[in-house]
Amino acid sequence: MxxxxxxxxxxxxxxxxxxxxxxxxxxxxxxxxxxxxxxxxxxxxxxxxxxxxxxxxxxxxxxxxxxxxxxxxxxxxxxxxxxxxHVGLRAGTVRLAAFPSALSTLIPAAAARMRTAHPALRLELTEAEPPEALAQLRAGEVDAAVIFRHRPEQGSGDGADLRLTPLGEDRLHLVGPAAKRWPARLDAHTDADWIAGCERCRAHLLWLCAEAGFTPRIRFTTDDYVAVQALVVAGLGMTVLPELALR
CATH class of the missing domain: 1.10.10.10 (Winged helix-like DNA-binding domain superfamily/Winged helix DNA-binding domain)
Structure with a gap:
């Protein structure tokens, strides 16, 4: 070393x-x-x-x-x-906003470690997508926010007034029904039905499909990842999900 x-x-x-x-x-x-x-x-x-x-x-x-x-x-x-x-934290309340899949995967373990290290600290969690989380942070309604962005060049709304600390990367997966054999390539599914999030939550699907040369035919819209996976299992369409949502 x-x-x-x-x-x-x-x-x-x-x-x-x-x-x-x-x-x-x-x-x-x-x-x-x-x-x-x-x-x-x-x-x-x-x-x-x-x-x-x-x-x-x-x-x-x-x-x-x-x-x-x-x-x-x-x-x-x-x-x-x-x-x-971290060492300087002793007591008080930490208010954290985070997107849903982070709240169900990343945050619980981190919260448990924080409670062990600083039992006098109280953690308040708020579920919020990145735009709302950043707005809450700027308004002083939360102390920190866990957000995501799909591409490095994609603006997340952070600026000189905020400090951004990368926590890691999350892979995107093409998801289809396990009962069928299908090619693991986006451009092989140009005629498929697709399941996507709401208008503000489907950017990753749209730009991935655009790079593959087509516009997805979105038949179902939901922000609930459990519902998305249930629709896929039922054979009603394909989707693209972050790995956090599949844990």
Whole structure:
């Protein structure tokens, strides 16, 4: 495992352009910086720096590792900040808005851990789709919100006034009746009937089908994932569901 201190040293050399400047920025003695760099090269088995005149220059491997080091350092700093906030929680009420499938899958385990770690904290849960959850957050009606967006470029309504922390990714699944054999490709179902959510909850289905070259013929509309799956089992159509809804 790569040592975080040595990664910080390499990142400092990349940022400041020399061993001397990196040592000054880190408040290290120059021999200490050189020692850390030598140990890092030994750990990686790669030449990270080359002497150029009186200075040094990062090799291609050194540049690549320095970039990754900056990412790692940033994530560690973010984790430390989150942990500091977490440790600082003692008592009071935390109001959380979340979409339905998150409330039934992700939130219970997190709420149980929070109660164990902070028994004096009270958690208030509100079911809300992302637009409503963000509106409640901005209005001060909740303290945090668990939301989703289907594509990275899709705006979720977050802006400079909110801090967005990615929690993970959820895969989308093409769902059809188990009693029938059918191709696991969207473009093989251009003539199928489809089951979808309401107008604001079917964006993922519409853009996936558009990318496959067709517009889905939506015969049934419901936001209840249990009802959606029951309709599929009855052979009344196909659908696309997030993995959280299938747990």
């Amino acid at each position: 790569l040592d975080l201190t040595r990664l910080r040293v390499l990142a400092a050399v990349a940022e400041h352009g020399s061993v001397t400047a990196a040592a000054k920025a880190l408040h290290y003695a120059q021999p200490s910086v050189s020692h850390h760099l030598a140990r890092l090269e030994a750990e990686t088995g790669a030449v990270l720096l080359r002497r150029v005149g009186r200075g040094v220059r990062l090799t291609e491997a050194g540049t690549l590792l320095a970039q990754r080091a900056q990412e790692i350092i940033g994530r560690v700093a973010a984790a430390e900040a989150v942990l500091a906030e």
